[in-house]
Amino acid sequence: MFLLLLVGLWVGQRTYHFFPFDKSKIGEQIYTLGITSSGDPLEGRTEGDIEFTDAHFNCAQCHRHSGYGSSEGGNFVMPITSSSLFNPRSYSRTDLFKKLFTESQSKQFWARMRSAYQRPAYTDVSLAAAIREGIDPSGRKLSPLMPRYKMNDTDMAGLVSYLKKLSSQNDPGVDEHSLYFATVVSKDANVDDKNAMLSTITKFFEWLNLATKGNLDHPNYSMNYRSDFLKSFRNWEHNTWELSENPDEWPKELAAYYEKKPVFALVGGMVKGDWTPIHKFCEKNRIPCLFPITDLPANEQASHYSIYFNEGLRLEAKTIAQYLSKDDVLTEPRSIVQFYSDEAQGEIPAKVLEQGLGAKKGIVTGSIRLTNLENFRQELSNYLQKYPQTDTIVVWPGTLDDVIMTELESQTGSIKRVFLPSALVPSNLDKFSEDLIQKLYFSYPYDLPSVYHPHAFRARAWMDTRKIPWINPRIQLNTYYALYLLEYGVEHVVEHFSRDYLIEFLEHEAEASINPGVFPRLSLGPEQRFASKGAYIVQLESSGEQLIKPVSSWIVP
């Protein structure tokens, strides 16, 4: 009886679809993860005879999440968005222009971009033939780079259903005239640093909008170039989303700002403490969150929409750990103690350092949590009395950073050496004794001041021409880099306002963009989320031209 009921339900569902089922969910899984409805990885063949069973050979790998395709190593991967697949093949001069004249690519790439052959729109059947056999609706064979997949009918229906929706409309945060951006700051973030960042952003938006207005006001001044792009020009509108001092309230506050006026992307940003709540908001709402100024980016593996300059204090802790366990001049065994403040800026790097050193035998470590300066004074003094052989102290002072140096000066006689985060590198050495100067080591995730960057002058000249006061050069140059890359990315997505497409373009071009010189290199790649990956260990130099000197090579932990 029960079996009969089941069979009846099955027949009913097949015939009348009582329970609506969104096939495109399976399609999305296949497209982005390469996992079929049965949970198996995709199977197929590429380059003629290379067989694979590998989820990495999913559609998003080459055609990217947006479906707008990609280019790499002289190979052009066609767009497979809904409108490009389900319409006859057509050419947009504006799309081609940027690809042909800005990217450095091989002749093969150029030829493929300009290839004149046409094809009719795909149907469900012809798309299945392309995916399984590599034949397009005009009967031509697709590039062997495009895998020929073994796919059952259920999976194929799901994938086709997903492709019919792929990038079929613009993402939120854009209308006919404007593109909307915001910058998140917290009330308690350093006022000067916030001003440094926000004044750069404001001037950049003013400058860009003036140029856009000029182009829109004179639509016919260039028949063959800029006038083609008029449809993609938008006024950039910027809002500052100021958050309270309570991170627990941030998700609600962010949601309220977004509901009031959705933005296409967040650019820059600065809060006191951990950036994770903003990161989570961006991931949840699929909003690009580009280059916030933060020491504590989120530590989430599966993030897609947030891009950072570096891993912040986690990177600094890893660098110190690697230096102490591999590159240090001292001989083993050693005794290391770290003191950390009881807040995210202290606890997070302390944990990372402990993990980094934990794997190395022969290093004795201790970790002491601090609540205030008095507590640090007492704990440091007690520890050094109890363990006078301690050769290395690491301090993660968090918001105690202003007073910690004074305290170290007062106990310098019993200290052998101290490692500190880069935020504590002083701007001058007047307050410090020579004895302490010799004992201080810093992680330094920036380029050395003596290094010349050929394109840095462009960023500096832009700032000087706009008469923006130099409040915090590092923050301002980083903000300029973020804005310059964003402008470049938006220019290249033309009128396809897809957030994924924008991110894909930034990944592709970050390395070729101008480096204003804060970091030795800024480089991304598909799904890479930290543009700078290493740090130096430096000491102070009281007698040289520069304030700091490296005592390690560029360490990439």
Added chain:
Amino acid sequence: MLLTFFYGVVAMNSRYKQYLVIGLLLLFKEQAFAGYLPMAESSASTNPTANIYSTAQTGGEGKNSSLYSYKNSQATYDIPSVQLLDKDSKNIDFRKLIDYGGPVMVQFVFATCSTVCPILSACFSSAQPELEKLSGGSYRLVSISIDPEQDTPERLTEYAQRFKAGKNWYFLTGSQGDIAAVLKAFSATYQSNNKMYHQSLTLMRPRKDSNWTRIEGLLGKQDFIMEYKKMTGLSSQVKK
């Protein structure tokens, strides 16, 4: 008609004759200077000390060959003496690794590469069993990361596992400077210093001191095996 043109030219003012000659040269410059002017693509793609005979391999989409042509040339390279790091974090003397005496195949890849590198590595991966048979277990596959700061030994280990790399397949990373030296030595540098513009390259050499076969483009498994056989002389032995 040609005769009329000839008489017209003879009767023409000498200044117009100059213009005509310049115009004709511009129209037919490729034929006029054939063999004298190096074409940009060949000079850019190979080591100046090397080569140069080029053969383009093209197949239809037969079961064993690639649809696209790949360019195949001979070259010699000076292997730089740099210390690189393998996927097990061991220091590797790059020159020693390459100059070990037997057949060696080199590719430049990076682990987050989405389009080209997985195909290059899949080609190495799929060819392993046949290489094992052909070489009697004496061969080396070398994948060098062009994104060394991202591709730590741990990430290269994951990448190697994905492609089921055997014991003869080496995955190398290193400092940015050392990797740049290797890229330069193999004429594998890319424009704008952007790794996304890297070339699809496979370099192979049968033994120390012999020429390298430089393959530009993507290969199928049988293409790769065929090139290996050609390089090692196995294909001529088979024909005999």
